[in-house]
Amino acid sequence: MPIFNEWLDGQVGKTYFNFINGEWASGSTGETFEIFNPAKKGQVLGYFQASTEEDVNQAVQAAHQAFKSWSEEPGANRGAILMKFADLLELHSEELAFTLSAEQGKVLAESKGEIGRAVKETRFAAGEALRVEGSTYPSEVRNISTTVMHRPLGVVAAIAPWNFPIVTPIRKIAPALAYGCTVVYKPASETPWSSIRIMELLTEAGVPKGVVNLVTGGGAKVGNPLISHPLVKGISFTGSTSVGLGINEKAASLLKKTQLELGGKNPAVVLDYEDAEYVAKQIVSAAFACSGQRCTSISRVVVLKEKSEEIIQAIQKELKKIKVGPASDPESTIGPLVSEDQLNTTIDYVNIGKEEGAQLVYGGEVLTDGKFSEGYYVEPALFTGVLSDMRIASEEIFGPVLSVQEVEDAKEALRVANNVKYGLAASVFTRDLSLAYQFVNELECGMVHVNHGTASQAHVPFGGVKESGFGAFSIGKTNKDFFTEMKVAYLQY
Incomplete structure (x- = not known):
């Protein structure tokens, strides 16, 4: 540019x-x-x-x-x-x-x-x-x-x-x-x-x-x-x-x-939907804006087992649309991390996730070729097979790393979503009005977004609970x- x-x-x-x-x-x-x-x-x-x-x-x-x-x-x-x-x-x-x-x-x-x-x-x-x-x-x-x-x-x-x-x-x-x-x-x-x-x-x-x-x-x-x-x-x-x-x-x-x-460790709880691609678009946008360096970034997808394969595929499809690059390139959709320390922290967590037994199914690599050698670039990472006791499921990474956790039912989804020390924001995807109200009332967070990503508005109170x-x-x-x-x-x- x-x-x-x-x-x-x-x-x-x-x-x-x-x-x-x-x-x-x-x-x-x-x-x-x-x-x-x-x-x-x-x-x-x-x-x-x-x-x-x-x-x-x-x-x-x-x-x-x-x-x-x-x-x-x-x-x-x-x-x-x-x-x-x-x-x-x-x-x-x-x-x-x-x-x-x-x-x-x-x-x-x-x-x-x-x-x-x-x-x-x-x-x-x-x-x-x-x-x-x-x-x-x-x-x-x-x-x-x-x-x-x-x-x-x-x-x-x-x-x-x-x-x-x-x-x-x-x-x-x-x-x-x-x-x-x-x-x-x-x-x-x-x-x-x-x-x-x-x-x-x-x-x-x-x-x-x-x-x-x-x-x-x-x-x-x-x-x-x-x-x-x-x-x-x-x-x-x-x-x-x-x-x-x-x-x-x-x-x-x-x-x-x-x-x-x-800080935050914000979940997207996926219970049911009409369009998996729409859900994936909302999750990926909220997870990787600002290269994941956002307190309201979605960092966990808590999804019913029967829906997980379709949602994972839809997220991977959406991830392929991301173009990492400098602001000077008009085709870039996300930029570098802010510093070498932030890059190293992100890569440390990618390695921790692999060591803990999660499956890295997309990204997670430092980009170093050509123009990427000049900055702190990393390809957005997606983990599946993540469990609640893994560090990547409970600690704030503040980088472009997204984890997928499978659950049996809505009751387990609520328990998993709340099973962190943070309580900033959450997204819930469901067509069931009763379930939507239940999660709005019972999620332990300051802001709940139903059927969209964690995007707040300029006149509405913004904040969190717990830590x-x-x-x-x-x-x-x-x-x-x-x-x-x-x-x-x-x-x-």
């Missing part, structure tokens, strides 16, 4: 700074770290500040100072700024998609879809600025009114992962601003590039100085002091369950609020439960 390549050639190798109190600033040490193109691993995309606790403190102080005026800004004004920001995201969607694909690896169609989703979520959040509803109660005493209000929480730490470096931070920043909070944002060290443009567009939209701040760097030197800072009132984190548990433990000891979006999430669901009106705190007023008249 000449336009993409030409754009990238003109952008690589620059140095970028933190964004604190409306100004671009170098880190306190002057040290930087580099990020690379996962599709062309020798290409340095840019240099970013290796920040420290001192930089975090400056950003938090700026957010704290900005909080009073921003929290008192009328909701209509906050919403108008967010609407303008959404328009700017849309206006610059091609440039943002190029940046996203270059640093994360996903193909341009997926990057454009991510930006479109960010636009929708921002517009919904903008409307929420005028929907911060309270309530009144009848009083037990004459001449006293009782009112419950929701006030902005304060300074929020937003910590985002590398798999969705545009929509995930915006999913945190937009509602924070809508509800009157200020933000210190730490992007993942693998993908900080698109965050630079997000800050520029927020400023162009009219966000005042100090309301949103960006600090780049590692978790130990940036994330930990950000979480522990006494002026930070809440932490919105998306990432691995292990890191999220550590954040929650620290936050709980300091009585800080948390909103945690964590997949904690605190208020993000997206939708449930964000109010995290970004505001309740206050009760008794007024005598």
Whole structure:
């Protein structure tokens, strides 16, 4: 894709700074770290500040100072700024998609879809600025009114992962601003590039100085002091369950609020259907989008034995349509993995699956010939003969690996689907309305999708249970439960 390549050639190798109190600033040490193109691993995309606790403190102080005026800004004004920001995201969607694909690896169609989703979520959040509803109660005493209000929480730490470096931070920043909070944002060290443009567009939209701040760097030197800072009132984190548990433990000891979006081991339960090809298309799309590096990826197919052969064949047919390649190739349908570590982890699990006795019936090979030698490419893998006690059936891989488990009946399917520590999302395929309602009610997860893949919507609460999430669901009106705190007023008249 000449336009993409030409754009990238003109952008690589620059140095970028933190964004604190409306100004671009170098880190306190002057040290930087580099990020690379996962599709062309020798290409340095840019240099970013290796920040420290001192930089975090400056950003938090700026957010704290900005909080009073921003929290008192009328909701209509906050919403108008967010609407303008959404328009700017849309206006610059091609440039943002190029940046996203270059640093994360996903193909341009997926990057454009991510930006479109960010636009929708921002517009919904903008409307929420005028929907911060309270309530009144009848009083037990004459001449006293009782009112419950929701006030902005304060300074929020937003910590985002590398798999969705545009929509995930915006999913945190937009509602924070809508509800009157200020933000210190730490992007993942693998993908900080698109965050630079997000800050520029927020400023162009009219966000005042100090309301949103960006600090780049590692978790130990940036994330930990950000979480522990006494002026930070809440932490919105998306990432691995292990890191999220550590954040929650620290936050709980300091009585800080948390909103945690964590890992998943999401099943597609196949009970009955009219069209096996449709089911396979839905499963494969949900399993291998973002090269399987998605918390809501389907990673397990739990299927009745009598249906398994047909479903496996349909999935294999659908897998053959996938074309692995760089975003610069318009025919690519999935890109490389984000890093060498992620590639090695994926291959380790492929080997574990074979050692455990599962049958690798498709893919699972590292691609190294020709253009593939430049990036972290792997052919999507499909395992059959998988049992619940196998690691590939119970542990989050975060790569393009799909397992098929056979069951005797719907009762066993429900037990197998729930037999993991995670509870984020699930899909159920059935024509039986009674079975559909049973699985919706009894699956141990935060989101259930009937007769389609694990695709959520931009105005509906998003989150998980068990070790997949904690605190208020993000997206939708449930964000109010995290970004505001309740206050009760008794007024005598």
